[in-house]
Amino acid sequence: xxxxxxxxxxxxxxxxxxxxxxxxxxxxxxxxxxxxxxxxxxxxxxxxxxxxxxxxxxxxxxxxxxxxxxxxxxxxxxxxxxxxxxxxxxxxxxxxxxxxxxxxxxxxxxxxxxxxxxxxxxxxxxxxxxxxxxxxxxxxxxxxxxxxxxxxxxxxxxxxxxxxxxxxxxxxxxxxxxxxxxxxxxxxxxxxxxxxxxxxxxxxxxxxxxxxxxxxxxxxxxxxxxxxxxxxxxxxxxxxxxxxxxxxxxxxxxxxxxxxxxxxxxxxxxxxxxxxxxxxxxxxxxxxxxxxxxxxxxxxxxxxxxxxxxxxxxxxxxxxxxxxxxxxxxxxxxxxxxxxxxxxxxxxxxxxxxxxxxxxxxxxxxxxxxxxxxxxxxxxxxxxxxxxxxxxxxxxxxxxxxxxxxxxxxxxxxxxxxxxxxxxxxxxxxxxxxxxxxxxxxxxxxxxxxxxxxxxxxxxxxxxxxxxxxxxxxxxxxxxxxxxxxxxxxxxxxxxxxxxxxxxxxxxxxxxxxxxx
Numbered sequence: 423x424x425x426x427x428x429x430x431x432x433x434x435x436x437x438x439x440x441x442x443x444x445x446x447x448x449x450x451x452x453x454x455x456x457x458x459x460x461x462x463x464x465x466x467x468x469x470x471x472x473x474x475x476x477x478x479x480x481x482x483x484x485x486x487x488x489x490x491x492x493x494x495x496x497x498x499x500x501x502x503x504x505x506x507x508x509x510x511x512x513x514x515x516x517x518x519x520x521x522x523x524x525x526x527x528x529x530x531x532x533x534x535x536x537x538x539x540x541x542x543x544x545x546x547x548x549x550x551x552x553x554x555x556x557x558x559x560x561x562x563x564x565x566x567x568x569x570x571x572x573x574x575x576x577x578x579x580x581x582x583x584x585x586x587x588x589x590x591x592x593x594x595x596x597x598x599x600x601x602x603x604x605x606x607x608x609x610x611x612x613x614x615x616x617x618x619x620x621x622x623x624x625x626x627x628x629x630x631x632x633x634x635x636x637x638x639x640x641x642x643x644x645x646x647x648x649x650x651x652x653x654x655x656x657x658x659x660x661x662x663x664x665x666x667x668x669x670x671x672x673x674x675x676x677x678x679x680x681x682x683x684x685x686x687x688x689x690x691x692x693x694x695x696x697x698x699x700x701x702x703x704x705x706x707x708x709x710x711x712x713x714x715x716x717x718x719x720x721x722x723x724x725x726x727x728x729x730x731x732x733x734x735x736x737x738x739x740x741x742x743x744x745x746x747x748x749x750x751x752x753x754x755x756x757x758x759x760x761x762x763x764x765x766x767x768x769x770x771x772x773x774x775x776x777x778x779x780x781x782x783x784x785x786x787x788x789x790x791x792x793x794x795x796x797x798x799x800x801x802x803x804x805x806x807x808x809x810x811x812x813x814x815x816x817x818x819x820x821x822x823x824x825x826x827x828x829x830x831x832x833x834x835x836x837x838x839x840x841x842x843x844x845x846x847x848x849x850x851x852x853x854x855x856x857x858x859x860x861x862x863x864x865x866x867x868x869x870x871x872x873x874x875x876x877x878x879x880x881x882x883x884x885x886x887x888x889x890x891x892x893x894x895x896x897x898x899x900x901x902x903x904x905x906x907x908x909x910x911x912x913x914x915x916x917x918x919x920x921x922x923x924x925x926x927x928x929x930x931x932x933x934x935x936x937x938x939x
Contacts, residue, residue: 423445442527448485451483457490469532477534501540503529526553528561535582536582544570545684551574555574557574557577577595625835626659627656637664649776649777650821664732679729701731702724725749725773730772731774788821817932819934853865867907884926887926888930891933
């Protein structure tokens, strides 16, 4: 007998509907899996066979052919264990196949018949409605993750016996209910991003008023930022407090971020929805593919895992130059395309880059107390790791100087993150209102040339100011555009609708370290 069960595969962060066709016929006992299965799918033959027997079902001692359609799409991972198990039970007439066409099945099967969670459930749930699916049947540990998506029924089970009972008596079971948007709203005002502790507050940072201001601008407009200064000046401390002043994720943003982390397999033990902006901080030994994504069957890298959040590159000049050059296209486009012989996938990568570095190999070039021991040639080679095009894409370039003795010993604290965050949210809201007819733009850093012409109109005095800065600093056209974006953010923080010379003048101050040597 022939039975068909629906499942799905992940391509990038998108879902493709996969048909699992099972034919049980006469012949020598054998199990054949066709349709470009990888090793994990091939091994499901033995897992499913043992699971069905240990769960109390009769495994058909006949020839079993399992076809995964479309046949030209690579199938990988253990998520096909459950649909294959259900397909064998239906083809051997051990359960009713009436509901199989309405539901999509995902899950790994243990040898005792219990169901284990799998990666990529959320993007499949998000696409299920468009795939013509009524509901999802998934392991219980994936149920809350899938239930984030509205208008789709999700059923979570712990054992194969429960799945068989559901298909026989569906009225006995109720779908998982979850109001993810309310959860996001509750967390939005209190949660900090990533794994950072909630006490990582800007009030702990002494002095550094200029760097704190740059951090506020970066948070309000989504601008890239680099801190340059001697060891112990507070560069890393400042950068790690950026998540505490970022605005909360909107529901569409949270859903997209959660989909990326689901594909990467990071949602199995993290609840149903990511409610905090990601903060990723890879070590300087990271390879290019680990940053942008890759593999024979591409998976998201650090820049995609930082989507709608922060990518922090500490000790930027310790990264290999060719690795840093991988960032140029994603910083400009907001996505990365990974091309392989068999497929090409696109991952979102709209992140805020925060970097820190010393001014030279010894770290003390320009320091008023500690003399620099580096030669001009050493400093030149040190900064040669950062290409001009890469620095062009960093909107805010800030020198962080050594604290004065009186600043080190002062007991008073600076402004706390909560107060700064309130201003950042107000500035973002002002920008979002301006972009209400531009659905692809979420912050000032994402504006293109047409938006600059419309939202950043200049008077004669401001135009002359920018022209003088271009001549004196040798700025490129891209750098000029980024100055205008930063100025637009500064105006939003000030509650101004139009750009003024004072906003542009402050923005120009942050373009003075393009090539420090």
